Amino acid sequence: MSSRTVIRGGLVITASDEIHADVLIEDGRIAALAASGTPAAGAFTADREIDATGKYVIPGGVDGHTHMQMPFGGTTAADTFETGTRAAAWGGTTTIVDFAIQSVGHTLREGLDAWHAKAEGNCAIDYAFHMIVSDVNPGTLKEMDLLVEEGVTSFKQFMAYPGVFYSDDGQILRAMQRAAGNGGLIMMHAENGIAIDVLVEQALARGETDPRHHGEVRKALLEAEATHRAIRLAQVAGAPLYVVHVSAQEAVAELVRARDEGLNVFGETCPQYLFLSTDNLAEPDFEGAKYVCSTPLRPREHQARLWQGLRTNDLQVVSTDHCPFCFTGQKELGRGDFSRIPNGLPGVENRMDLLHQAVVDGHISRRRWIEVACATPARMFGLYPKKGTITPGADADVVIYDPHAEQVMSAATHHMNVDYSAYEGKHVTGRVETVLSRGELVIDRREYTGHAGHGVYTPRSTCQYLN
Numbered sequence: 001m002s003s004r005t006v007i008r009g010g011l012v013i014t015a016s017d018e019i020h021a022d023v024l025i026e027d028g029r030i031a032a033l034a035a036s037g038t039p040a041a042g043a044f045t046a047d048r049e050i051d052a053t054g055k056y057v058i059p060g061g062v063d064g065h066t067h068m069q070m071p072f073g074g075t076t077a078a079d080t081f082e083t084g085t086r087a088a089a090w091g092g093t094t095t096i097v098d099f100a101i102q103s104v105g106h107t108l109r110e111g112l113d114a115w116h117a118k119a120e121g122n123c124a125i126d127y128a129f130h131m132i133v134s135d136v137n138p139g140t141l142k143e144m145d146l147l148v149e150e151g152v153t154s155f156k157q158f159m160a161y162p163g164v165f166y167s168d169d170g171q172i173l174r175a176m177q178r179a180a181g182n183g184g185l186i187m188m189h190a191e192n193g194i195a196i197d198v199l200v201e202q203a204l205a206r207g208e209t210d211p212r213h214h215g216e217v218r219k220a221l222l223e224a225e226a227t228h229r230a231i232r233l234a235q236v237a238g239a240p241l242y243v244v245h246v247s248a249q250e251a252v253a254e255l256v257r258a259r260d261e262g263l264n265v266f267g268e269t270c271p272q273y274l275f276l277s278t279d280n281l282a283e284p285d286f287e288g289a290k291y292v293c294s295t296p297l298r299p300r301e302h303q304a305r306l307w308q309g310l311r312t313n314d315l316q317v318v319s320t321d322h323c324p325f326c327f328t329g330q331k332e333l334g335r336g337d338f339s340r341i342p343n344g345l346p347g348v349e350n351r352m353d354l355l356h357q358a359v360v361d362g363h364i365s366r367r368r369w370i371e372v373a374c375a376t377p378a379r380m381f382g383l384y385p386k387k388g389t390i391t392p393g394a395d396a397d398v399v400i401y402d403p404h405a406e407q408v409m410s411a412a413t414h415h416m417n418v419d420y421s422a423y424e425g426k427h428v429t430g431r432v433e434t435v436l437s438r439g440e441l442v443i444d445r446r447e448y449t450g451h452a453g454h455g456v457y458t459p460r461s462t463c464q465y466l467n
């Protein structure tokens with residue numbers, strides 16, 4: 001039986017438009033839009049009407065970088081696919097692209113199957129996968145072609161974490177050459193991990209064991225150097241490149257130079273680099289461990305360059321890199337040795353709100369908010385226009401957003417399965433009120449009405465953002 005919902009009277013915001021329109025949803029998809037108050041809108045009939053007067057009607061967020069229940073640093077990220085996708089929905093995100101992992105000595109297929117098994121039947125919202133390539137060999141390269149064909153169209157490589165995920169320049173070049181041929185997108189963790197490991201060892205030998213030293217040894221110059229090297233390797237291979245979690249202004253400069261040369265080079269940053277800094281890493285009593293992630297938080301002066309990059313489209317995407325570890329029992333593994341603190345921050349629930357606060361603060365426009373958080377990640381990762389916009393035919397992944405509500409971020413009220421908030425006490429204007437995923441209410445006026453297993457695996461096409 002067909003089900004119809006109409007959302008009336010809101011300001012519909014997409015990456016390209018802002019219009020007062022009623023939105024008709026039929027069988028899980030956007031069926032039509034019509035200017036509110038017109039006969040065309042009046043003719044929309046539905047089983048369910050949602051009043052969005054005074055609210056924004058925006059596409060559900062697309063978070064292109066999450067790590068649910070990821071084994072890392074001797075422990076496992078605290079959000080399961082179930083808890084993490086539920087928290088994402090609370091925060092107005094309706095699609096995640098998580099990272100399946102190939103471990104050294106195993107195939108891509110084994111890694112992908114393992115991640116499907118973790119996610120299937122457990123997600124509140126739709127999900128897709130990137131593939132972390134940790135072992136570039138002839139078999140892996142052949143498998144990359146197969147994965148692209150079945151909808152896993154992006155591959156993360158690491159210039160950091162020697163002995164774990166690390167690839168050397170030759171392995172990176174080979175994977176990039178393969179991506180150039182099969183349409184895949186290489187995503188790069190750009191930090192010179194070999195040099196960083198030397199600095200880690202030297203810092204620990206000097207007795208510098210506190211969390212703040214994590215930020216000091218993972219130098220901005222070593223992010224910039226790796227970013228430069230990744231760009232030139234991609235240029236040699238003739239492949240596009242997406243640099244993940246950009247935090248250093250010097251790395252942004254490398255992206256700007258490459259983009260000015262016309263290269264298909266893209267950059268992602270994350271809320272933690274826009275709102276937090278080395279001041280947090282220096283918090284006393286080991287509290288700084290809560291903010292240990294890689295690339296690391298930078299001194300506050302880097303933030304202006306990141307905001308500028310977002311405005312000028314030298315950075316295209318804001319993802320969370322959601323990789324939560326509890327302070328108690330997980331971050332604490334690194335007491336007395338910052339290099340043992342599991343790397344990663346929680347944030348999947350906070351991204352849409354923090355970026356709305358950026359609109360309120362004047363850093364970006366409303367449409368740019370939707371572009372960096374919904375439309376461009378959908379395009380970048382081959383999900384558009386099914387995801388990331390509100391247009392006839394798109395999945396009805398829609399958020400009713402109250403731009404005037406006030407909230408204070410806190411672990412006491414968030415839904416992520418982690419015992420602290422990186423934004424504890426932060427006042428934010430704006431809040432998610434209602435969330436639909438393929439037309440189904442997941443959050444209904446601040447009540448969770450979703451269920452594990454509603455979210456489905458969503459294969460992707462190749463990157464839709466190339467020059």
Ligand code: URP
Pocket residue numbers: 067189245292293294295321323343344345
């Ligand atoms: O610290 C981080 N970013 N943890 C997640 C893994 C990664 O490198 O993205």
Ligand code: ZN
Pocket residue numbers: 189244245294295
């Ligand atoms: Zn990374």
Ligand code: ZN
Pocket residue numbers: 065066067321323
């Ligand atoms: Zn990550």
Ligand code: ZN
Pocket residue numbers: 440451453454
């Ligand atoms: Zn359902």
